[in-house]
Amino acid sequence: xxxQKPYVRVRNFDEVPFGYSEEEAIEEAKRCLQCQYPTCISGxxxxxxxxxxxxxxxxxxxxxxxxxxxxxxxxxxxCGRVCPQExxxxxxxAMGRKFDALAIGRLERFCADWEAEHHLTSVDVPASNxxxxxxxxxxxxxxxxxxxxxxxxxxxTVFESFHVAGGVLVYGIPExxxxxxxxxxxxxxxxxxxxxxxxxxxxxxxxxxxxxxxxGFDAVFVGTGAGLPRFLKLPGESLGGVYSANEFLTxxxxxxxxxxPEHDTPIRVxxxxxxxxxxxxxxxxxxTALRLGAKNSVVVYRRxxxxxxxxxxxxxxxxxxxxxxxxxxxxxRFLEEDGELCGVECIEMKLGEPDASGRRRPIPIEGTEFVIxxxxxxxxxxNEAHPLIPKTTPGLRVDSWGHITTDDDGxxxxxxxxxxxxxxxxxxxxxxxMGAGKRAAAAIxxxxxxx
Amino acid sequence: MHRIRTKRxxxxxxxxxxxxxxxxxxxxxxxxxxxxxxxxxxxxxPLTIVEFVSHLRGITLVVQSLGKTTQEMEDCFxxxxxxxxxxxxxxxxxxxxxxGTVVCVGGGVGNAPLFPIAxxxxxxxxxxxxxxxxxxxDYLIYEDKLxxxxxxxxxxxxxxxxxxQGFTSNRLADLMDEERRIDRVWxxxxxxxxxxxxxxxxxxxxxxxxSLNPLMVDGxxxxxxxxxxxxxxxxxxxVDGPEFxxxxxxxxxxxxxxxxxxxxxxxxxxxxxxxxxxRRTEGTS
Numbered sequence: 001x002x003x004q005k006p007y008v009r010v011r012n013f014d015e016v017p018f019g020y021s022e023e024e025a026i027e028e029a030k031r032c033l034q035c036q037y038p039t040c041i042s043g044x045x046x047x048x049x050x051x052x053x054x055x056x057x058x059x060x061x062x063x064x065x066x067x068x069x070x071x072x073x074x075x076x077x078x079c080g081r082v083c084p085q086e087x088x089x090x091x092x093x094a095m096g097r098k099f100d101a102l103a104i105g106r107l108e109r110f111c112a113d114w115e116a117e118h119h120l121t122s123v124d125v126p127a128s129n130x131x132x133x134x135x136x137x138x139x140x141x142x143x144x145x146x147x148x149x150x151x152x153x154x155x156x157t158v159f160e161s162f163h164v165a166g167g168v169l170v171y172g173i174p175e176x177x178x179x180x181x182x183x184x185x186x187x188x189x190x191x192x193x194x195x196x197x198x199x200x201x202x203x204x205x206x207x208x209x210x211x212x213x214x215x216g217f218d219a220v221f222v223g224t225g226a227g228l229p230r231f232l233k234l235p236g237e238s239l240g241g242v243y244s245a246n247e248f249l250t251x252x253x254x255x256x257x258x259x260x261p262e263h264d265t266p267i268r269v270x271x272x273x274x275x276x277x278x279x280x281x282x283x284x285x286x287x288t289a290l291r292l293g294a295k296n297s298v299v300v301y302r303r304x305x306x307x308x309x310x311x312x313x314x315x316x317x318x319x320x321x322x323x324x325x326x327x328x329x330x331x332x333r334f335l336e337e338d339g340e341l342c343g344v345e346c347i348e349m350k351l352g353e354p355d356a357s358g359r360r361r362p363i364p365i366e367g368t369e370f371v372i373x374x375x376x377x378x379x380x381x382x383n384e385a386h387p388l389i390p391k392t393t394p395g396l397r398v399d400s401w402g403h404i405t406t407d408d409d410g411x412x413x414x415x416x417x418x419x420x421x422x423x424x425x426x427x428x429x430x431x432x433x434m435g436a437g438k439r440a441a442a443a444i445x446x447x448x449x450x451x
Numbered sequence: 452m453h454r455i456r457t458k459r460x461x462x463x464x465x466x467x468x469x470x471x472x473x474x475x476x477x478x479x480x481x482x483x484x485x486x487x488x489x490x491x492x493x494x495x496x497p498l499t500i501v502e503f504v505s506h507l508r509g510i511t512l513v514v515q516s517l518g519k520t521t522q523e524m525e526d527c528f529x530x531x532x533x534x535x536x537x538x539x540x541x542x543x544x545x546x547x548x549x550x551g552t553v554v555c556v557g558g559g560v561g562n563a564p565l566f567p568i569a570x571x572x573x574x575x576x577x578x579x580x581x582x583x584x585x586x587x588x589d590y591l592i593y594e595d596k597l598x599x600x601x602x603x604x605x606x607x608x609x610x611x612x613x614x615x616q617g618f619t620s621n622r623l624a625d626l627m628d629e630e631r632r633i634d635r636v637w638x639x640x641x642x643x644x645x646x647x648x649x650x651x652x653x654x655x656x657x658x659x660x661x662s663l664n665p666l667m668v669d670g671x672x673x674x675x676x677x678x679x680x681x682x683x684x685x686x687x688x689x690v691d692g693p694e695f696x697x698x699x700x701x702x703x704x705x706x707x708x709x710x711x712x713x714x715x716x717x718x719x720x721x722x723x724x725x726x727x728x729x730r731r732t733e734g735t736s
Contacts, residue, residue, distance in 0.1 A: 161671050163488055163495075163536040171673075200538040202671055206478050229675040231685055238678050238685060238704055240711030247674035255494065255668065261722050264494035264520060265668070266715035339707030386672055388690070 001106055006320040010290045013175040013258060016317060020110040022062070028103050029058035035094050040104060043092040045435030046072050046079075046144075050089055050104055057107055063120060066111040073108075074147035074190075075140065075434065077116065077182045080109025082173060083431045084311050116185055125194045129153030131448055134217040136203045136389070139167025140430045141223035141421030143190060144437030145444075149221075150193045152445050157217075158190075159201040162254065167225050169430070171254040172246070174284050176291070180253070204388035209396070213416060219444045222404060222412070222419040223437060226427055227386025231379055232276070236334030241268070241341030245281045245380035252288050270375035272296040274344050276331055277380030278303070279427075283314040285378040286323045297323045298372060302330040302349050302362040326372070330364065334377065343373045382427055393417070401426065410440030411447075418444055452533040453487075456507040461592045462585075464516040465560060466525050467501075469509040475539045476503035476510045481567035482545030482662065482694055485510070486670035488536040489524060496520050497667045499564035499693070500540060513563035513592065519719040527728035541670045542693045545660070547571045551634035554626055555601065556619045556648050557583040558640025562593040564662060565639045570600040572637075578602050580633075582622045584640075588613035620647035633657050638697060642706050649697035661697035663688045665705055666712070679705045 001024075003009075003017040020028065032054045040050040049068055056065035069076045085091070085105040093101035133149050135142045138160040146156045164170055166183040191197060203209065209220050229244035231237050243251075248267070251257040255265035273289035275282050278301035289297045299318070301308060304327050308315055319325070328349045335343040348368035351360035385402035397405040397413035403426055404419040406412050412419050420436030422428055457469045475485060484499045501511035516522040528534065545568050553572050557565035562583045573579045581601030585591040586609045598604045605622050606614030615622065619640070627633060636659040638648035645661040652659045665688050668674040672690035679688055682699035686692065 161538060162669065163538070171669075200536050202538055202541065205483075205540050206474050206538075228672045228687065228690070231675065231678075233685070238680055238701075238708065240708045244675040247668055247676045250668050250674050256492075260715065261519075261719045263492045264719065266712045266719070268712065268715065340711065388672070 001103070006322070009176065010287075010321045013291055015179050016176055017106075019113055020106060022060070022114075025057055025062075025107060025110045026060060029054045029107055031095060032058065032102050033094055039092040039094065040089040040102075043089040045088065045431045046438055048073050048089075048108070053111065054102065054104070054107060057111065062111060062114045063118075066115040066120070069108060069111055072438075073434070074144050075186050076108050077112035078140070078169060078178060078186060079431055079434070080105050080107075080112055081178050081182075082429075084429055086312055088431070123189070123192050125192070126151055126153050128155050128194075131155065131218045132157070132216055133444060134159060134203075134212045134220045135223060136209075136220065137167055137223040137225055137421070137423075138165035138187070138197065139169060139223060139225045139421065139433065141225070141433040141437040141440075142167065142221065143187070144434040145221045145223060145420065145441045146195045147190055147193065148438055148441035149444060150190070150195050152441070154444075155194075155196075157196040157198060159203050160197065160199045161202040163199050164254070165197050165199060171250045172281065172284070174249065174253055174288050176287070177284065202388075204392040209389060209393040209414075209417060218448055219416045219418060221410070221437070221440050221444065222389055222417065222423060223421045223433070224386055224389055224423045225433070226383035226422040227402075228384045229379070230382045230384055232331060232381060234331060234333050236336055236341070237379070239334055239336055239341045240339065241270075241375050242334055242377045242379065245275075245277070245285045245378050246383070248285050248378045249281070249288065252292065258292055267292065268376065269294050272298065272372070272374045273376045273378065274298045274300055274372050274374045275378040275380055276300045276344075277382075278308040278310060279380065279382070280310045280314050282378075282380035283310045283318045283323075285380050287318055287321055289376070289378070290321055290323070294376070298326050298374075299323055300326045300329050300331060300344070300346060300372070302328065303359065304328055304351060307359050328362070330362065332369065335371065341375055341377055343371045344377050345369055345371050383422075385423060385426070389423070408439070409443035410436060411443055416447075452535060453537045454533050455528060455530050456504075456509045458528075458530050461513065462590045464522075464525060465513065465590065465592060466516070467511060467513045467563070469504050469507050469511050470534060470537070471507070471509045472537055472539075473508040475500070475537065476505070476508065479503060479510065479540040480544030481547065481571045482564075483540035483542050484670070484693060485512070485537050485539030486541060486667065487534055487538075489520060489528065490535050493535065494520055495536075495668055495670065497541070497664065497670050497689070499662065499664070500567075501563045502567050511563075513560050515560045518716045519723045522720065523723060523728070538670065542689060543691070545571070545637075545694055547575050549576045552578040552580065552632060554580045554582060554623060554633055554636045555597075556623055556636065556638040556640070556644075557581070557593070557597070558619050558638075558644040559585055559590065560592065561640030561644070561662075562591075562597060565637065566593055566596050566600070568637055568639075569597055573600045573602070580626065581605065582607065582619045582626070584608060584614075584619040584622075584644075586610065618647065619644060620651050623648055624651045627651060627655060627657070636660070637662075642702055642709070645697060645700075646702040649700070649702075653698055656698075659697040660694050661700060662693050663695060663700070663705065664693065665708060679708075
């Protein structure tokens, strides 16, 4: 797919790939083998009928194709951009055994964008069945559950603590990977379906889950997502200049700090920025740093390149843009000058025997400490479960990590309360959260109709 | 959207607002705060809730104009105007209990968030001693309100223009020296004042609660920007606080972090001054 050249895109926040033209989409779709027993459908957490929609694209029937996708996927423009297709549908594509797997994600993106360009936004607003469901959190899990429940006739209210809906899709994933206009478009689609969205509502504080049940909601779905950012517990970590990835990305994406002072929220980025961690969020932070004006963006990761948990495409994009990978290194302290960060002291690592995760355990090599001078560091090593909902909902069971315990369909230990997404599983992907939202919506439908 | 029901000036660049927010007001307890955003380009600003004014269905906020956003709020947001976004109540409420004798120390605009705590402590049966201060008479706020809920009230000004000349921490030290038992201290005000109060009570180990107001973005635990070292452990002021055991707080580290955006804030204020109130919008949420 055509995309912005790296030397151009590191100076803007525009999306990197341009997307297929109609001709390109048809050409790609024609490569599909239309397998009699397709593996791709079960490779998709929301089971999109992939061969059918691709066949429709191949025939130039784009409106039919997007309708097929939307039968099971409420957020196709988003999934087409941020799903880890290489480990899902494309990873099991039969074509991929000998040739390049079919570009299913790009075709999905094409269909969703085509739909928006042609303003195919007429929706039938389903009649109300008189029952009400509260959805807490407007990230991928919450939006998916809300859409499925509304389509099934429920009156749905989504409570979001931020001032805009979208959760990680708006505060976390950068504009250049997922334009915020696309998220807004999907959220607007939900509103047209009749979903009510209440921003600026932190459930657990303004109302509790029990309040919602008492106030006439028949069920509550908790999709509050990843919570408090994890830190390394190293000396100097609270210095000015040390950001969590959440803060760094939220200031930039949600608060538009890159347009300061036109927008009021500031951010400070030095010539060199050091990002600690090797996941997708670390790649997002390292690439964002370049766009904020850093000349030199360094990722410090304690294992080797094979173990980098980020998607292949994110690593590739980061490398193309000039992000430097300081592999097999781990920070040991943050150094201070004039009350601010002035450097990150690291130690070299080697890989030992595989640990519980199956990955080789990194071991520090004594005496190899070195300092990376920088006034900006971003800690991107994951999140802890947010304690607020469990703490304010007596009877809601959590595991030792603080994640809400559910059955396979999202039922929690408390009747009429369901949960899904990162608050249940810990850090996962957008599409996995959507899958959880879907299963919980189905469970709510089954339980409420049964009762 | 949250309509400003009343607005009045309490002192130089110190403004009291009652802003419509019935759900927040009903849920709020002493010690909690809100985060507001004035308009579409606005930053998220944390402010402590003073009280719920039920007949106006609004919450009271007392705001000192120190940066661009607070100055803009003072200049451009008047009775009947709307604030675009407000979320709350946030943070843990103050721990109100019957302790015995409690000294409530307030400095500057800190007197306002001190008021509901002193009120609730008084209602819980404590003997409440208020020590409130300001740099001079003009800056002293909430004397009447605190006077009504404190069993004793001492007023200090830095320059001696009103009350007694000196810092609130001086008066606190005198109280600690008296022959009576003090069971707990609350100190709310500028970081340097809270730090001084904690030093006064440290030798006698009288529990001293401080309310921190560090940098925040979301105010809900998600960004970690408000982290402070408390007893060598990193805590988030927005969800673990805003109140902490003052004897354990690393005030110097917190003040360093508070200065981190000073340059950007000065630039923003300067640019704003060239075109004040150009961005006040009714907004859509």
